[in-house]
Amino acid sequence: MNCAALRVCLALVVLSLAPPALASEVFTDVVKAQLNLPEKPLCTLCHQTLVGGPMMVTKPFGLTLQKKYGLRLLDVAGLQRILMQMQATGEDDGDGDGIGDIAELLQGTDPNVPEGGVAADEPRYGCYCSAVPAPSAPAAAGAAWLAGLALSSWRRRAVRRLRAERKT
Amino acid sequence: MESSAVRRASWGVIVALFLLITCWVKPAEAYAWMIRHDYTGCNQCHADPSGGGLLTAYGRAQSDFLLRMRYGAPESYEPPRSAEFLFGLMKLPESVLLGGDVRYARLATRVNGQDESRFFFMQADLTGQVAIERVKVNGSIGYAERGARQTALTHADEKNIVSRVHWVGIDIGRDRNWQLRGGRMNMPFGIRTVEHTLWVRASTRTDINVSQQHGVSLAYNGAELRGEIMLIAGNFQLAPDAFRERGYSGYLEYAPSPHLAFGVSSLVARAEKDFNSQQSLVRHAHGIFGRYNPVKPLVLLAEADLLAEAAADDPTGTGFVGMLQADAEVTQGLHVMATGEAWQAPSPAGIGTSTGVWGSVVWFFLPHFDTRLDLMWQSSPTTSSSVEKTTLLAQLHAFL
Numbered sequence: 001m002n003c004a005a006l007r008v009c010l011a012l013v014v015l016s017l018a019p020p021a022l023a024s025e026v027f028t029d030v031v032k033a034q035l036n037l038p039e040k041p042l043c044t045l046c047h048q049t050l051v052g053g054p055m056m057v058t059k060p061f062g063l064t065l066q067k068k069y070g071l072r073l074l075d076v077a078g079l080q081r082i083l084m085q086m087q088a089t090g091e092d093d094g095d096g097d098g099i100g101d102i103a104e105l106l107q108g109t110d111p112n113v114p115e116g117g118v119a120a121d122e123p124r125y126g127c128y129c130s131a132v133p134a135p136s137a138p139a140a141a142g143a144a145w146l147a148g149l150a151l152s153s154w155r156r157r158a159v160r161r162l163r164a165e166r167k168t
Numbered sequence: 169m170e171s172s173a174v175r176r177a178s179w180g181v182i183v184a185l186f187l188l189i190t191c192w193v194k195p196a197e198a199y200a201w202m203i204r205h206d207y208t209g210c211n212q213c214h215a216d217p218s219g220g221g222l223l224t225a226y227g228r229a230q231s232d233f234l235l236r237m238r239y240g241a242p243e244s245y246e247p248p249r250s251a252e253f254l255f256g257l258m259k260l261p262e263s264v265l266l267g268g269d270v271r272y273a274r275l276a277t278r279v280n281g282q283d284e285s286r287f288f289f290m291q292a293d294l295t296g297q298v299a300i301e302r303v304k305v306n307g308s309i310g311y312a313e314r315g316a317r318q319t320a321l322t323h324a325d326e327k328n329i330v331s332r333v334h335w336v337g338i339d340i341g342r343d344r345n346w347q348l349r350g351g352r353m354n355m356p357f358g359i360r361t362v363e364h365t366l367w368v369r370a371s372t373r374t375d376i377n378v379s380q381q382h383g384v385s386l387a388y389n390g391a392e393l394r395g396e397i398m399l400i401a402g403n404f405q406l407a408p409d410a411f412r413e414r415g416y417s418g419y420l421e422y423a424p425s426p427h428l429a430f431g432v433s434s435l436v437a438r439a440e441k442d443f444n445s446q447q448s449l450v451r452h453a454h455g456i457f458g459r460y461n462p463v464k465p466l467v468l469l470a471e472a473d474l475l476a477e478a479a480a481d482d483p484t485g486t487g488f489v490g491m492l493q494a495d496a497e498v499t500q501g502l503h504v505m506a507t508g509e510a511w512q513a514p515s516p517a518g519i520g521t522s523t524g525v526w527g528s529v530v531w532f533f534l535p536h537f538d539t540r541l542d543l544m545w546q547s548s549p550t551t552s553s554s555v556e557k558t559t560l561l562a563q564l565h566a567f568l
Contacts, residue, residue, distance in 0.1 A: 044446060073282045123411040123443045126323035127404075 060094025208423035217387035237501025268568035520549030
């Protein structure tokens with residue numbers, strides 16, 4: 001039995017040595033890099049929601065990439081090529097407002113919303129329970145260590161004091 | 169008397185800090201199929217009154233007696249030391265519960281013929297609870313390599329410190345059947361299950377992975393009846409405030425026998441700006457669920473919920489989500505599961521019904537260790553065609 005368990009563990013360890021594949025979420029990085037944008041666009045540039053997902057490409061810009069240019073999942077090189085092509089022709093205008101999709105991205109408006117609608121807001125994640133900016137992960141861990149040391153020395157002192165009280 | 173109280177309190181604080189410092193672990197066990205062992209309720213084994221996550225001392229003992237493969241070891245009524253926290257290396261006071269989960273996974277997907285795979289830490293959390301008489305302080309701290317941003321304490325795109333739950337509760341009543349809690353908690357709704365990507369959990373946003381919310385809840389655990397109602401104040405690990413949902417979520421379950429339990433759930437939540445759809449949204453989920461153990465090795469779990477969503481400027485869309493799961497424990501510690509699910513998103517356009525089938529094998533092969541393999545096939549219609557998705561998920565899970 002232990003042999004079987006060991007085999008399963010070994011198999012999982014061996015499997016874990018394989019390199020991970022790229023996920024389609026790198027598409028937003030590609031758009032940012034290719035068009036030299038200050039921020040990477042949200043998943044909602046192409047997808048219905050921020051969750052993304054291949055079955056949720058519902059926005060005009062995403063549908064243009066998918067249906068007109070045949071962009072496929074994980075095809076980073078294809079996206080780069082398509083963006084170059086779209087930038088060169090400037091003819092794609094998914095929301096039909098007269099401003100090309102790439103031009104809208106460059107000027108910071110949403111190519112899916114007519115008349116240059118502002119791009120969607122991204123929620124901010126993390127602890128916002130105070131006005132003070134939250135510390136970074138290493139700083140938080142360091143602070144926790146210091147607090148731990150202080151508390152353990154406080155505990156030692158309390159125990160020592162109690163022992164002394166007991167003796168008296 | 170005073171010395172033991174001070175010692176206990178100081179140990180509690182140090183242990184809580186140990187949790188924070190270690191930054192390494194989450195609660196994810198929630199096995200509704202434990203009804204096969206006559207457990208219709210969850211609070212005997214879990215610190216959360218509605219189940220899932222941090223185990224009580226009794227729960228730890230049961231995980232050794234009932235959950236893991238015994239390999240012919242004789243039955244014992246005395247839980248082994250190895251069932252305790254850190255395999256018994258660290259003796260905890262009775263008032264302190266500690267637990268941790270590390271879950272490493274390989275996820276491989278094929279979407280319309282295109283493959284993708286990756287390895288990742290699904291979970292790396294520490295969870296603890298300190299009890300002072302009737303008052304309980306419970307919290308988790310962990311690390312998320314990617315995703316789970318709704319639970320993050322830090323602000324990076326990935327590699328965040330996360331806290332999925334943190335609450336203070338007080339037991340109420342002579343038999344302590346009631347518990348009033350405030351803080352960040354799992355959403356009380358439907359069948360609480362570890363399979364957080366099941367559509368019944370994901371579409372209602374009631375999974376125990378990332379869907380916790382801050383609020384106040386009142387839970388009841390009686391012999392035949394249990395339930396919890398939570399007033400949702402919003403997820404305060406998400407900003408600005410417009411993205412936070414307000415509303416309620418709750419369930420009530422009745423167990424007429426030790427082998428049968430069924431209940432109802434209801435949820436209404438409104439956000440000024442839904443963080444997914446980016447517009448004002450009121451969402452409803454109302455449904456029924458049940459657990460049935462016809463013969464010892466087999467447990468059937470079922471849930472069906474009606475969904476409705478009203479977004480700004482859009483007509484109300486209605487849909488549904490449901491699942492049926494059969495869990496067969498072939499021999500103690502080895503489970504074979506088959507799950508069917510269906511989901512029609514509450515879109516006014518009415519895209520169609522998605523369907524999915526899961527085949528799973530779960531093996532609790534050693535104390536504190538289990539491994540799991542899931543093969544999932546899902547088909548979702550789109551406006552023009554359909555997306556076929558096949559997923560293979562292998563996990564190795566250790567709990568401290």
